[in-house]
Amino acid sequence: NAGVTQTPKFRILKIGQSMTLQCTQDMNHNYMYWYRQDPGMGLKLIYYSVGAGITDKGEVPNGYNVSRSTTEDFPLRLELAAPSQTSVYFCASSYSFNTQYFGPGTRLTVL
Amino acid sequence: AQKVTQAQTEISVVEKEDVTLDCVYETRDTTYYLFWYKQPPSGELVFLIRRNSFDEQNEISGRYSWNFQKSTSSFNFTITASQVVDSAVYFCALSVSRGSTLGRLYFGRGTQLTVWP
Numbered sequence: 001n002a003g004v005t006q007t008p009k010f011r012i013l014k015i016g017q018s019m020t021l022q023c024t025q026d027m028n029h030n031y032m033y034w035y036r037q038d039p040g041m042g043l044k045l046i047y048y049s050v051g052a053g054i055t056d057k058g059e060v061p062n063g064y065n066v067s068r069s070t071t072e073d074f075p076l077r078l079e080l081a082a083p084s085q086t087s088v089y090f091c092a093s094s095y096s097f098n099t100q101y102f103g104p105g106t107r108l109t110v111l
Numbered sequence: 112a113q114k115v116t117q118a119q120t121e122i123s124v125v126e127k128e129d130v131t132l133d134c135v136y137e138t139r140d141t142t143y144y145l146f147w148y149k150q151p152p153s154g155e156l157v158f159l160i161r162r163n164s165f166d167e168q169n170e171i172s173g174r175y176s177w178n179f180q181k182s183t184s185s186f187n188f189t190i191t192a193s194q195v196v197d198s199a200v201y202f203c204a205l206s207v208s209r210g211s212t213l214g215r216l217y218f219g220r221g222t223q224l225t226v227w228p
Contacts, residue, residue, distance in 0.1 A: 031214060042115070042202055042218030043156075058215060090156060097206065097214040099146070102156040 001026050004103035006091050012109045013081040021076040021106050023091030029101075031094045032074040034058075034066065036087040037105075043090060049074055081110045113138045115205050117219035124193050125227050132188040132222045134203030140164075143207045145179065145186045146216065150200040159201075162186065193226045200224070 007022045025032065030051050035043035035058075045058030049068040063085055065077040074093075078085060088107050092100040114137040124130045136145065147159040160170065162179050170177045174191045190197055200223050204216040 033215065035216075040120075040220065042204075042220045043216070044218075045215050048215060088154070092156075092216075094214065097144070097208040099158055099161050100214075100216060101158060102148075104155045107154075 003027065004091055004093055004101055006089075006103035006106050008106060009104065010107050012111060013078075014111060015081060015083065017081050018077070018079050019081070019108075021078075021089055021091075021108075023074045023076065023103060024072050025074075025091075025093040025101075025103075026072065027093060027095075027101070028071060029093035029095050030071065031096060031100075032068065033092040033094075033100060034064070034074070034076045035090045035092065036060065037090060038087050046076065046089075078108075083110050086110045113140075113143075113205050113207060113217040115203050115217055115219035117203055117222050119222045120220070121223045121225070123225045123227065126194060127192050128226075129189060129191050130193050130224065130226075132190075132201050132203075132224065134186045134188065134219060136184050136186065136203070136205045138205060138207055140207040143205060144214075146204040146206070147177070147186075147188050148202045148204065150202065150221070152199070156202070159188075190224075193224075195226050195228050198224060198226045 004025045033048045034046040047066040049055045091103040094100040116135045143164045145162045149157045178187045200221045202221045203219045
């Protein structure tokens, strides 16, 4: 099992550009999550999904969108990138309330 | 509301010393889960342990041990005979399984542990 995979690993965006962060898991987990980690801070939840076709906002959803068309994939969309979105993004998955397993992260810089 | 506090921002020790990382949590829920994750310099998040609120038994795994005390709302993590490879940021996290919160993790700010040779 590859676990949770994320692409790309690094990305630099200009203000106003858009991009999609990809997340795929092969553990057949029903729950998936997107977090962001800012320097010196813990992770904060952006969006989560409890199954295909079901998504909901977390603590910091502004500026992001998600979709969940399959159990395996949970992409995160940034529509108009802003410097405040410079962060490291982690995708995670779990089976219901159980332990969340994280992907390797995507380091995003918006200039 | 849920909250996790890791008061120690940075800790430095010399190899073979024991070190304890503190974690204090807040929740009104009676059913909750506590976690520790390790983030080495490479950046990934590695799961270490999960504890549910009904199990206050301490746990030992090799050089790692965890002390869960509901009376003080604490879930502390001790590394015995620390090694350079233990250098990392350690996060304590909390989840509750009620309503719309659906198992989301609430993280502390992390403790940067540096072990010197």
